[in-house]
Amino acid sequence: MAKPDVLGGFELLVLLAVMRLGEHAYGVPIADTIEEASGRDIAAGSIYITLDRLEAKGLVASRLGESTPERGGRAKTYFQMTGKGVRAVRHAQRTLVTLWSGVPHLQGGAV
Amino acid sequence: MNVSTPPRLADWLLDRLTSGPKRQSLLGDLHEQYRRGRSSLWYWRQALRAIVASIGWDLTHHPFLAARTVALTYAFLVPWIFFTGYAYGSTKWWMEDTVIRGSVPFHDIWVIYQAPLLIAWCAGWALVGWLIAALHPHQRAGMTFVAVCAQIPWAAQYTVPIWRLANAGLPFFASFPVIMNVSVVVIGLPLSLVTGSVFAAAPQRMTDRG
Numbered sequence: 001m002a003k004p005d006v007l008g009g010f011e012l013l014v015l016l017a018v019m020r021l022g023e024h025a026y027g028v029p030i031a032d033t034i035e036e037a038s039g040r041d042i043a044a045g046s047i048y049i050t051l052d053r054l055e056a057k058g059l060v061a062s063r064l065g066e067s068t069p070e071r072g073g074r075a076k077t078y079f080q081m082t083g084k085g086v087r088a089v090r091h092a093q094r095t096l097v098t099l100w101s102g103v104p105h106l107q108g109g110a111v
Numbered sequence: 112m113n114v115s116t117p118p119r120l121a122d123w124l125l126d127r128l129t130s131g132p133k134r135q136s137l138l139g140d141l142h143e144q145y146r147r148g149r150s151s152l153w154y155w156r157q158a159l160r161a162i163v164a165s166i167g168w169d170l171t172h173h174p175f176l177a178a179r180t181v182a183l184t185y186a187f188l189v190p191w192i193f194f195t196g197y198a199y200g201s202t203k204w205w206m207e208d209t210v211i212r213g214s215v216p217f218h219d220i221w222v223i224y225q226a227p228l229l230i231a232w233c234a235g236w237a238l239v240g241w242l243i244a245a246l247h248p249h250q251r252a253g254m255t256f257v258a259v260c261a262q263i264p265w266a267a268q269y270t271v272p273i274w275r276l277a278n279a280g281l282p283f284f285a286s287f288p289v290i291m292n293v294s295v296v297v298i299g300l301p302l303s304l305v306t307g308s309v310f311a312a313a314p315q316r317m318t319d320r321g
Contacts, residue, residue, distance in 0.1 A: 026140070027136060027137065027140035028144055031140070041153075041156075043160035043161065043164065044140050044141055044160075044161060045129070045157070045160050045161030045163075045164035045165065046160065046164050048131055048133045048134075048137050048164075049131065049164050049167070049168055052131060052132060052168070062133075067139070070142065070146045071139035071143045072139060073139075074135045074136060074138055074142070075135065075136060075139065076139065076140075
């Protein structure tokens with residue numbers, strides 16, 4: 001079996017947001033989810049660049065959704081995880097937890 | 112809730128200078144968020160960041176087009192610089208004798224500030240911007256950025272006289288025409304190129320790939 005893709009930090013955030021949102025994952029809620037979790041202002045353009053990269057790697061799939069007047073008549077693009085994407089996130093989680101457990105300063109959330 | 116339309120200039124720039132397979136969805140997302148109460152400042156910040164992201168996307172996905180843009184920029188601008196320089200130089204004294212005829216303001220504009228030469232250069236740069244945008248309607252931001260960067264070496268060597276003047280210790284009024292001249296080359300020409308690109312016909316309203 002091929003090794004799972006190594007994810008960048010922002011790629012992991014975007015994938016986790018897509019997983020959390022399920023079938024409602026498109027640009028706006030993805031940005032909101034990451035902003036709420038990280039407290040950072042997220043550039044919508046960088047989310048689409050990242051999603052495009054993830055789609056090229058086969059980690060997410062996209063489909064066109066409905067357009068609404070408040071969007072200026074432009075359609076939404078919905079994203080969903082692929083099996084490969086879920087494996088990549090699990091691999092990233094295992095890697096992070098393994099590394100985390102080796103750092104005594106960070107045990108229990110203390111800095 | 113903010114029911115007004117987003118800042119028009121930011122929207123106009125977004126429509127012309129963003130690229131990528133999901134650009135329509137991106138523009139729709141920004142509209143949606145603005146109408147949900149985001150500020151105009153937020154919209155401007157997002158627009159500029161989306162344009163910068165588009166430049167990065169264009170350059171990483173189309174390196175061949177970027178190389179071609181550098182070649183095109185030089186292929187047009189080098190002959191244009193020589194042609195306009197030759198035309199200006201060969202008609203300058205004829206203009207002095209027949210049209211200017213001792214008029215000091217006209218003489219200053221034509222000979223000291225070299226206004227016709229600089230205007231011709233600005234027009235040439237704008238034309239290059241337009242040409243590049245017309246050739247790359249879906250990679251406009253990235254290719255315009257490449258063209259601006261491509262002419263930097265020429266602009267940099269053009270600034271050499273200003274350093275010489277600074278070292279010569281000339282009074283400000285004597286070096287002012289050169290400072291003006293160099294300012295047009297360093298700031299005005301890149302701006303002309305970007306203006307030409309932005310004013311080229313808007314890209315087609317493609318449907319995003321799903």
